[in-house]
Amino acid sequence: MTTPRTARRAVTAVAVALLAIGTAGAAGVAPAAAAEPQWHKGIPPLATPWTAQVGPRNALPEYPRPQLVRGRWQNLNGVWEFGRAAVDQAPPVGQPLGERVLVPYPIESALSGIQRHEDRMFYRRAFTVPAGWRVGSGQRLMLHFGAVDYDAKVWVNGTRVATHRGGYDGFDIDVTDALRGTGPQELIVWAEDLTDATGQPIGKQRRVSDRGIFYQGSSGIWRTVWMEPVADSSITGLVTTPDLAASALRLTAETVRGDGLTVRAVAKAGGRVVGTVTGAAGTELVVPVPRAELWSPDHPYLYDLEVTLLRGRTAVDTVTSYFGMREIGKKPGADGKLRIALNGKILFNLATLDQGFWPDGLNTAPTDAGLKFDLQQHKDMGFNAVRKHIKVEPDRWYYWADKLGLLVWQDMPAANTGPIPEAWRAQFEAELHELVREHRSWTSIVAWVPFNEGWGEWDREATGRIADDVRKQDPSRLVNAHSGVNCCNSHGDSGRGDVIDHHQYLGPASPAPDATRVSIDGEHGGFGLRTSNHMWFGDGQAYEMEPDSATLTRKYVENQRAVITSARSCGISAAIYTQITDVEGELNGFWTYDRQVAKMDLRQVRAVNREIIARADGSAGNVPQPGPGTPGLTGVAFYPLDGTAEDAAGDHDATLVGGPGYVDAHRGQGVALNGSGQFIDTGAPVLNTASDYTASAWVRLDKADGAFQTIVSQDGASVSDFFLQYSGADQRFAMSFAGVRALGPAKPETGRWYHLTGVRDSVRGELRLYVDGELAGRTGACLPQAAPTGNTVIGRGRYGGNPVDYLDGAVDQVHLYDRALSATEIKDLYASGQ
Template sequence: MHVGSWITALLPLGAAAGTFKRQSNTSEYQLQKGPLDTDWTEQVGTSPWPEYPRPQLARSEWKNLNGVWQYQNATGSELETPPFGKDLSKSVLVPFCLESALSGIMGTRTIYSWYRTHFDVDSEWIDSEKRVLLNFGAVDWQTSVFVNGKFAGNHTGGYFHFAFDVTDLVNTNGTNELVVWTYDPTNEAGKMIPLGKQRLNPDHINYTPCSGIWQTVWLESTGREYITQLDIDAKANGELNITVHSASGGQGNSSTGSSSTGSFEITIHSQGTEGVALQETGSTNAPTLFKVDSPKVWSPDSPNLYNVTVKLGSDTVYSYTGFRTVSKGVVNGLPRPLLNGEFEFLFGPLDQGYWPDGLHSPPSYEAMVSDLKAVKEVGFNMVRKHIKVEPGLFYQACDQLGLMVVQDMPAMPTYSSPPAEPCAPGPVVEPQQQQEFERELALMIEQLKSYPSIITWVIYNEGWGQNREDRATDERLTALVHSLDPTRLIDTVSGWYDHGAGDFHDNHHYAFPQCGTPFWGGLSGPYDPSRIGFQGEFGGIGQNVSIEHLWNVKQAIDQINQTYELADSEDAWNWRIHATFMDLLRQVEAFSCSGAVYTQTTDVEGEVNGLLTYDRRINRMDKEQWRSDIGDLYQAARERGTVPDGDGDTASPKEKRHFPKRVAPVSDEFGMRSM
């Protein structure tokens, strides 16, 4: 049984416990008619996303609060007078962005908002040795939470999980009232927050914003002393470094408790097997090192995963891991990314994760995973998750499918709304805004660092929110990320303003690539041969489609001609991309190209350069051609050599292999190391 089935078997799907019985003065929920839908839109119903949402810290006693809640637009001053005991005017479907059709609101400038619902708590959850946690997968951007008229806590950051211990606020002899206030300025004038591609006034490469609750809300029962986070690093040689973070309840209701110390028990076994690979004990809130003999390593070709169970007193959580080692090494004289001690050519699409019906929120788990399966089907081994953080189930799916993830930090905006004068410089990042960006950068790494599929962190995309002349900040943030997670590579700047920090020299170039080459264009500058040559974005070739597959907004349609290139048919589109891939192939053969990101998985609003249309109803790829071309890229990389020079960081001893060269050595006059 694979890890997803294992957790599902333990954790039944949660009922939509938050579903409100409509009151006379609250309008009924109604799916809105958006500019475009998908085949999943009508299937969502009113009990969306029933799956347990946090696969690396799962509990068996839980209750899903997704469903129809009450909603009302608000103002900034209303936080002082929450609407306790009052019906709100509209119904909203949680967890979908307020601007989306699936939310039932499809609002604009939903900057301040109120949510309200009721929930019951099982009587057996209220016990002197138990605690009740209220969890939010993600809410954009600031959140204040009240339970039964009392303040439970607040949170800032639009992409991150948070939880409150509400044990002392709930009761079991009646219904509990949950009221949530949200504030999301997006790119209002004077505001600078991590938001990715959200804009109040969308344009060709920036999209409709996502405000409010956009990931699952749920309750769960824990022990009085309970596990708050698992940090797991499992290396290819069997070394397992784990930190079990814990808290003790009863220390107030504004957080998840205070840190505590205790002894935990851990059991690990390979998926689909009954035998135990590890059974040990350790102390909480400190790194503990274990060893698993001869583990089955995780890779794109063999995504082996191990189930993990951790017990702390009466609290039990279920998780998983994959044994793999990510590093950098020199192979045949060239710096390369290594997976399990061998050069792995990184190739995949720019994955933006937008949906026409739910915006940031996929309509369902099935829909979300369909994108990943389409990518894997043609041979890609990676996705670049572009300036967005996804729900935990996304990364679990990548772990299970064998898709490496290059994970971007959500960028800060390049302009405000209303826009500045034409040709005015971009907004200046103030010190407090930079501090918030760095705080949320740390949150992202802490939340995601145990997923095996993530191999690289990206700090900045194309100078967005970057202090472009400030080399010291780039170096400092690179050191910060390395201190939080020394187990992965760091791409400090993907495209443009490169100051020499990080493991990659990452160039963006449309439409043809310039990957680790002795020629360049744009703002990335000449290739730095001391770092990994990477094509962070290329391609972007579009193909227009009929109106039923387009985001039917006039501004978006009018901007389709801003696409880098447009082909007039699917055949022409495939031919053009084949030529682009062949150019990349020659660069892999001749220069220092170690990976590339094709733009992009799907169309988004006015962009029509996706492998799939925005509604996911058309797959443009000639799958046989794409599989052949992608296979040729991997073969060219293998022929350049896979095993590091000298003593590499390998999973196990290997005989060094040499492959025939397909091209003549590159001359030293280009400033490149001879092959």
């Protein structure tokens, strides 16, 4: 039989008291030929503290589905037979395979014992049915696969019982009808994983690591394989959604052959019953939770849940679970900007980027203690959130996030970085919705992230539609349509979802929220440090390498304090630092890839992180209003450039540098500049960049190619405070800060005079560009600027401490203002010809 995707039921995690259940599972009976050859653990390039603990009797023995628990189960992890497979090769029924692999570690990993890639493979083992269960008992035997990457086929006793496509979701198989009456049963799995040779969702996996941001792939079985006997009518899944307004839990018990049966649900707190409900199976029930104790990162309180399927008064199936009472949403802060709220209170989400890779197990953590370690470090370092980056973890990872108290931003694993081929797009969307379906009851997950930096995006409108579809599927969480919408392969902002998400290295990013969407820094940081004998390739890189731990810590603290500024001035609701551990060639972790060495002073890390959460909540109020400035359209400085560089409005007379000359210009005379070393220096910082200001000029370009040209700027210590410029990268006029541009609509013509006005508006947190009196472009620029340090100049900029971007053309009628001119004033200035 084939198990359709919709038959897959959520595999989830459980209360701490149930963690020991896994020890009751038998290891299974090895095939007759298992004694020869033997399994041997490989040697990983780096060993974690848990590598030595892994062996045939300790291959992830814990109960794998803690949100839907039954007492009887049997773990099939351990040593299996293994062999390379060919396309359409018949299953090796009754035929021993020549190698041994430790399941559930991907075959490329050292822990698997194979430690190489195969496009196609067979797994084979024998098993016996759980003790006390027998064929014909009226019960069913379910076989569960946590995940197989990527395409899978399964045979039991020579009968094909399932096919499945998708490397990050699980599947369940009723194998009852394929079982023999007694004795050992044969289980064979075929898997195919072509990784980045197809359009399949792969996350960061590649067949060959690029020693950069992509890593060694993981193929085959990589999560726990297990069995459980169930009643003929049974519970297959629990969908739980807390409803704080109603002081209740909304619960649907999904069943098989449950028509006409009823469900009884009992919620408990510390063994005390707090709410009970009974209703029809498969319908939404409301479990009362009066005076609910709310779940939060500082108080991750979890209720126990017992659900029984009844035929009349007779219980036919019982499962245990748990839930947390929490609500994620949006609300305006004291500054009026929309922000993320947990349980109705604004809470800044401070996270790391968590890739979920391991040097010994690759996609699979070596042990449950290792799986917990990364999340525990988040808590110990003062974070309250984690972004699970384009990977989906085993259910126990989300259990630990629930138990420890971490807000999870869950990514969908990306396909290749280019547009997903049309033939694979429906598959991507199907796997995305399966991700949401399987994980919709985790307390810790607060946001879904369909796309990262445009990887796989094929159309901006399609991205918006996909975000809407996820929202319809799960209206109880935030939807972040595209993390890093400002970056890389992004097709631009679709305007959909609940989040505006920018990436900036080293950052932090500072997008502003709008009327319906909060804003976050989706990735920033990336400071690195080499740690001898703890590097995957013996070397690596980061966005900025530091010489020692003290410098790395200082850079982190300084960078994180800037998050507070971004939160207060711009209104970001979250910041995500790259990253929790080194990964292969990336050396920008708090910990080395082997989790052996902490690279920063974690006490300082915790202190600044807690400071951010306490201070970056929008309680600071609105940005201070700038002063009114000097009235009128003359400005604080005015350079008519009619045969002289004198300031006609003040005392900042300018000097011509490099020998430019006066020429007939837009109105009277102007100054011609040759694009190479010629500019006009006002001799002072005319504009107070810590407040609002405006710069205006008439300009004629003599060339308009890929080179930048600056009309007016003011020198900063290393980079100009602002640029009124021609952007060669865009071949349009712009009002810019470094990395931020308000762009004009079209490429300018050479030889034509244009009137340009650039406005810095700190109240609205933006830059605006006007061309010939009309608004041409605007962009968010909400971070406060420092006080001026260098001269205002005409005809060049500064970048990296050097003079750059000389104007090749002519300039006339330069005005500088100590306020943000209004649109009407700019139109009047243009009309005046000045």
